[in-house]
Amino acid sequence: MAEDRLSVIFAALADPTRRGILARLAEGDATVSELAEPFAISLPAISRHLKVLEHAGLITRSRSAQWRSSSLNPEPLREATAWMERYRQFWDANFDRLDAHLRRIQAQTERKDR
Amino acid sequence: MAEDRLSVIFAALADPTRRGILARLAEGDATVSELAEPFAISLPAISRHLKVLEHAGLITRSRSAQWRSSSLNPEPLREATAWMERYRQFWDANFDRLDAHLRRIQAQTERKDR
DNA sequence: TCGTTAATTAACGGATGCGTTAAACATAGA
DNA sequence: TCTATGTTTAACGCATCCGTTAATTAACGA
Numbered sequence: 001m002a003e004d005r006l007s008v009i010f011a012a013l014a015d016p017t018r019r020g021i022l023a024r025l026a027e028g029d030a031t032v033s034e035l036a037e038p039f040a041i042s043l044p045a046i047s048r049h050l051k052v053l054e055h056a057g058l059i060t061r062s063r064s065a066q067w068r069s070s071s072l073n074p075e076p077l078r079e080a081t082a083w084m085e086r087y088r089q090f091w092d093a094n095f096d097r098l099d100a101h102l103r104r105i106q107a108q109t110e111r112k113d114r
Numbered sequence: 115m116a117e118d119r120l121s122v123i124f125a126a127l128a129d130p131t132r133r134g135i136l137a138r139l140a141e142g143d144a145t146v147s148e149l150a151e152p153f154a155i156s157l158p159a160i161s162r163h164l165k166v167l168e169h170a171g172l173i174t175r176s177r178s179a180q181w182r183s184s185s186l187n188p189e190p191l192r193e194a195t196a197w198m199e200r201y202r203q204f205w206d207a208n209f210d211r212l213d214a215h216l217r218r219i220q221a222q223t224e225r226k227d228r
Numbered sequence: 229t230c231g232t233t234a235a236t237t238a239a240c241g242g243a244t245g246c247g248t249t250a251a252a253c254a255t256a257g258a
Numbered sequence: 259t260c261t262a263t264g265t266t267t268a269a270c271g272c273a274t275c276c277g278t279t280a281a282t283t284a285a286c287g288a
Contacts, residue, residue, distance in 0.1 A: 125245095129245090129246085131246095155246090155247070155248090156247075156248065156249080158247085158248080158249085159246070159247060159248080162245090162246075162247090163246090166245095177254095177255095179254090179255055179256065180254060180255045180256070181255095
């Protein structure tokens, strides 16, 4: 399961190696070998991670000769952030906490009234 | 593996049922049965999802009689967002795209110079 | 054409994730 | 104390994830 876009994105971000790859790509495009270099895992493993990132839309890839260059595509990060934004009110310092409290109380009251 | 905090958080968010539970909790605390109601899965399955969310720190739980109430804890969402913020420059409209372009070019040049 | 380099695919193994049903546990209340 | 209700734990099955090594594909370049 987990075919919806957000799930695919979050799942892709749930691996530290993949987040490391994204961090590297934030500094500029890189080949598979370059991306693999900081990690103590095999090249095929990196290749799979890249496929996951590509499937999530987090990177795009191009080939030039025998090198395959990856570049960061931030769009999915924007989507994921947009989803989290819905909860920003719950932690944002500028948020009126009283309002949240009242809404919680209200929800509980409604529940008991059933 | 995947023991680091961010991985646990992202993994918890990678399931649509769990995101649905969080959305429900944003409206106020709820019991396990209440949380399970919108979903076509068994109660034990919901119970496991809650355990995952709790382990990620996304919810806190309290018991009152035989009911176990869950409440949203937004802290991990703040952490996850903070991580993504590092990439905001790549998609934010207010960002000077030329700067990003120059940094990419620069990185590629450095690589070729090796 | 042959060898080298870059990367992927194939085949496998072990761990984890997510669902189920059945059983157990915890508390309230007659 | 017995029963009903809410929730968790146990035990299982199946799919997916993540890693490995070996083999394969693709392109360059002497």
